[in-house]
Amino acid sequence: xxxxxxxxxxxxxxxxxxxxxxxxxxxxxxxxxxxxxxxxxxxxxxxxxxxxxxxxxxxxxxxxxxxxxxxxxxxxxxxxxxxxxxxxxxxxxxxxxxxxxxxxxxxxxxxxxxxxxxxxxxxxxxxxxxxxxxxxxxxxxxxxxxxxxxxxxxxxxxxxxxxxxxxxxxxxxxxxxxxxxxxxxxxxxxxxxxxxxxxxxxxxxxxxxxxxxxxxxxxxxxxxxxxxxxxxxxxxxxxxxxxxxxxxxxxxxxx
Numbered sequence: 001x002x003x004x005x006x007x008x009x010x011x012x013x014x015x016x017x018x019x020x021x022x023x024x025x026x027x028x029x030x031x032x033x034x035x036x037x038x039x040x041x042x043x044x045x046x047x048x049x050x051x052x053x054x055x056x057x058x059x060x061x062x063x064x065x066x067x068x069x070x071x072x073x074x075x076x077x078x079x080x081x082x083x084x085x086x087x088x089x090x091x092x093x094x095x096x097x098x099x100x101x102x103x104x105x106x107x108x109x110x111x112x113x114x115x116x117x118x119x120x121x122x123x124x125x126x127x128x129x130x131x132x133x134x135x136x137x138x139x140x141x142x143x144x145x146x147x148x149x150x151x152x153x154x155x156x157x158x159x160x161x162x163x164x165x166x167x168x169x170x171x172x173x174x175x176x177x178x179x180x181x182x183x184x185x186x187x188x189x190x191x192x193x194x195x196x197x198x199x200x201x202x203x204x205x206x207x208x209x210x211x212x213x214x215x216x217x218x219x220x221x222x223x224x225x226x227x228x229x230x231x232x233x234x235x236x237x238x239x240x241x242x243x244x245x246x247x248x249x250x251x252x253x254x255x
Contacts, residue, residue, distance in 0.1 A: 035236025036252060037087050042216045043208060046201040048232060048239075049217065050087045051194060052252045054136045059195050061091055061106050061133075061155040062249045070098040072245045074233035086252040088233040089184055089197060091131075092159035092225055093123045094247025102158030103130055103146075104248060114147060114158060122224065125172055128160020129223045131250075137192035140221040157225075157248050163187075163210040164222040176207045183209045184230035186250070187219025196222075197250070199232050 036057075037050040052059055062077055064070060071077045078085050093101045101123055104112040118124055127142035132153035141149060142162050162170050163185055180203035187196045196217050200209060206224070213222035231241035233251070 035086050035234060037232070037234040037237055037239075040198075040212075040216065042212050045204055045208060047212060048199050048201060048234065048237070050089075050197040050232075050234065050252075052086070052197070053194055054133070054138055055193060056255070057086060057252045058255050059133050059138060059155070059250065059252050061104070061157055062088075062251065063100070063104065063106060063111070063247065070245070070247060071249060072098065073243065074231055074246070074249065075240050075242075077249055077251065078233055078235075078240065081251075081253065084253045085233060085235070086254070087197070087236075088249055088251030089199060090226055090229055090231050090243070090246045091248040091250035092157040098245055098247040100157065100248050102128070102160075103156055104158070105132070105153050105156035108152075108154050114143065116143065116147075122227070123160045125161035125170075127162050127165070127170075128158065129162040129221075130156055130158045131186050131223050131225075132156035133195075138188050138195040139192050140186065140188050140219075140223045157250070159223055159225050161206075161224055162222070163206070163224050164214045164219055167214070167220045169207070169210045169214060173206045173210050176205045178205075180205055181227035182230045183224065183227045184232070185209060185213065185222055185224045187213045187217055187222030189217070189219050199230050 036052050037048055040047045040049045074088050100112045102115040129142045130146040131140050133155040134153045182200050184199040213219040229243050231243040233240050
């Protein structure tokens with residue numbers, strides 16, 4: 001072997017040895033998520049958070065299809081939207097007929113009125129609240145404040161309880177109570193220009209879920225949407241959850 005060839009082999013030897021390892025390392029890197037939904041870890045718990053800038057995308061609610069029947073599932077909604085959905089999730093509590101139990105407004109039409117009734121369950125853990133969209137802004141208000149504000153929204157759904165009220169966790173939510181469930185909710189920030197949706201990947205307490213919105217997602221107001229049935233459609237993550245028949249749904253579509 002000539003001296004020149006020996007030098008060339010020695011120069012290439014590190015590349016030959018490291019090349020396969022570098023390729024394996026590159027393959028081991030997880031692909032970046034596409035779309036509005038990203039994984040988030042908070043207090044050791046995994047969540048998926050979907051952030052929507054209403055100046056760029058439209059957040060809207062869905063309940064009944066053109067046949068007058070509830071969409072019922074995220075997969076059905078996605079199929080009928082023909083690929084327009086950036087993400088979607090269940091959007092508030094509903095009765096056995098899949099009808100909203102509280103206020104529901106779609107395309108400016110109030111299809112169900114505000115409920116101020118007392119009763120059992122999370123919905124009636126006062127104050128409950130309303131998530132609404134008007135133009136390129138969204139809001140979350142506890143129900144009494146919503147009734148006083150009269151925002152005349154394009155879309156609105158009522159659920160409960162509130163998780164965060166003007167920067168403070170709902171007074172009836174304990175730091176970490178005994179109930180742990182898969183939960184989803186919504187908050188707003190940046191003056192209502194940004195809507196923030198979250199779903200837990202494991203059962204969590206109300207307290208942990210409320211702290212996620214307050215301390216990690218910087219939402220001064222946030223609303224619990226539901227538990228146990230909480231589901232997510234996120235094509236950027238290759239995800240379309242199955243669930244029991246659902247009522248109102250919320251999603252983001254291109255303007």
